[in-house]
Amino acid sequence: MSQKLQFQTLKIYPRPVTGRFNRWRVGFVAVTQLVFFLLPWLMWNGRPAVRFDFGTMRGYLFDLVLLPQDLIYLAGTLILSALGLFLWTTLAGRLWCGFSCPQTVYTQIMLWIEQVFEGPQRTRRLRDAGPWTPEKILRKTASQGAMAVFALWTGLTLVGYFSPMRPMVARLAEGMLGPWETGFALGYAAFTWLLAGHLREAVCKHMCPYARFQGVMYDRDTLHVTYDPTRGEPRGALRRSTPAAARPQGDCVDCGLCVQVCPAGIDIRQGLQYECINCGLCIDACDPVMDKTGRPRGLIRFSTQNALESGQPPLGWLQRPRALFYSGLMIVCSAVMGVGLYLHAPFKVDVLRDRAVFARENEAGEIENAYTLRIFNTRGEHRHYRVRLEGAPGVRLEGAGGFQVPADADGSFVVTVAAQPETLSSGSHPLRFVVEDAADPLRTVEAHAPFLMP
Template sequence: MSQASPSQTPETPPVEVSFYEKRKKIYAKGVRGLFDNWRIGLVIFTQILFYGGLWLDWNGRQAILLHLVERKFYIFGLVFWPQDVIYLSALLIVSAYGLFLVTAIAGRLFCGYACPQTVYTQLFMWIENWIEGERNARIKLDKAPLDARKLRLKGTKHLLWLLLSLWTGFTLVGYFTPIDELMENVRTWNLGPWEAFWIFFYGGFTYLMAGFMREQVCKYMCPYARFQSVMFDPDTLIVSYDPARGETRGARKKGVDAKAAGLGDCVDCGLCVQVCPTGIDIRNGLQYECIGCAACIDVCDQVMDKVGLPRGLVRYSTENALEKHLTRQEIVAHIVRPRILLYTVILAIILGLTTWFLAHRIPLKVDIIRDRSTLAREADDGNIENVFMLQIMNTEEQPHRYKVTVDGLNGVGIAGDSEVEVPAATLQGFNTVVRVPPESGKQGANPIHFEIVASENPEIKVREKASFLMP
């Protein structure tokens, strides 16, 4: 039987490491200050737009209506059709470059102030604070045994959360189904299957995300938290703790010379952690969980006021500014850098082109379809006829009468009525017979052009190419 030598040690048993951290509920402490006021203002502003936008009236209809059934998008005085998908592409590109620009300049400002997850979490927290009280009261309530008071408070909170969530789902669907029709369907319990699905689906996810998951969405589900690092650089403004000024942190008594005691300005009160909605400690440096809400700045400034120290221990700054102790003018000079200028120029060009095309958009679209059942035929007078179907789309919110003419071959003309009345924002088919003398073209396809002009406004016109078949 062999024995282990003295130099050998028993193998260390393997330690099981979990890839998943058990969630610890975050009880964010409320704080008031400059940045909190900005956040409240943006929450109110965005929700006035969202909840109030669908009730605006324009020309006797809903001002903002993405009517999927009619395949028309109404945006105040503009009417967009599926053929206008280029404008949707431009909107997405502008949104992407706008996000890149804001992120490169000042980090996750969108996350901290205008992201729907942040906005609805804030709304839910306002309700929670109103019903259950501030941070310490909520912690105490959660630890207390279930009794009538706890059941009443929790039940009231969840009831208000559910009502807000369902109203949010109802509002979303109201942008795709006319709100008057949707209200009547709800009143008569006659909701369509898709309307009911989206009201409860969106409302349910609002209740789940803003009421329960909260920071988990920002930390584990949001892709923006992962790819933001490629848009950051040392000159990006981020919420930063100044370690050169704050360390060594520690509590101190009044009248004690902190510098002589080897202490920095940070009193290690922990309030910056208590107010953080994602539960991080900003003093540990930049972390992907930080959503840039600046609650830690507000609370730290208040603590600095109380202990008689300058504000700005936690502030919006850049990595270069903290390392090199740059002045404000130098920080601004670093922010205006080639990357920012490039994003700005691209964004300005796309916005300018989109605005120009929208301003010069002709509110008339025409598709020309040949009657395939009768490619070419000889009329009684010996002329050759082709039959065409013109799909005329009036994209304005007023009716127009259009005159149709054709050219391209000698003697070409339209047999019968050449004018058509098209109601406002309507697609209407118009059958027309084009007739030419047999000697006017060669055998096979001959190019011709249709011109459709609004009688009331000659500037509204479209010229489309077609082919006339000769036998």
């Protein structure tokens, strides 16, 4: 009983609010979800535009096909994301949390669903505190059912990034979904339903590590949502009978709207708090109050500690050494990745020397080494490759002219390299296998292996 009461006390029922920050939030929810839900359906050159196939260990990003050797790009993307988060936090605090974090976005969607089936926040609060009636059971069932359907579709969409979406949905319709697809979809759906549908802001407050370490990236010039106490205090209800010039209190009329709309359930007038996700909804709530009371907007606004204390405008991006440092690192990292992707060849090559045979003499008296040449064709069409040797003079590759590899597949070819005994000294000689696409000879890929002369 006491646990139930505690849960009911802790549950937050944010009041809906309109305004520019809410419009931005809605916009971000719409854009991120459109991208997330539509991308697995998008086809590109006959295959899913974005797909990570663990079976063949390939990643498809439109024209780009990534193999395990390309994990460096994943590392680069993670580094860039981390730097972006550091830069963003340094500049504008938890803006990521307020506008684009999946937890915030899905919580917002679950709140909308709750509102549709259970009514406005005051009705929901009263009904939740009251006894279970047939209407309450019906509304709760409908609301939880809609959340579960949304969560299931979210789980299925996530799996659609790893298993082609269209055949998977066809299998689902026939009741033939595979065990791992079912397991992952249900698992992610359960997480979405629990974290966004029920735990909500508690995740941001108590589970998210970013909420804990973001403080080290803040400084006195970091933008965050602030209440201006020099303007607002002493707060007090506005008495219309008193002339504006004679009113003793500050601009805050203590209407409480900024607290009622806050999805984190905090009072921003108590100063900077780690629970604040910088969503700006309290600004949307307060600005119209200032309009009505004839005070300038911005009692609650995005500002910095230094700006609040000095009365000067906040420092810009280029005036912040830490922001410049992160920006510089991001530019360097992006440039390196951009050049790498530009030069990224649409095929990969591996060469393995046949270790079972040290070297052998052929009928012409030459010394031969055998190799397995493996070419990965990442294009969606059949390709023809040519190979030449570099590095050791006098060596000859047999059958260098034609290696055919089907679309999006890899081909293994056993090749021999021969050399007259007098052309090379005894020992190991480094060889470079230079492979070129016959239709695009400027694209070459090198692989290395030793040639052993007895």
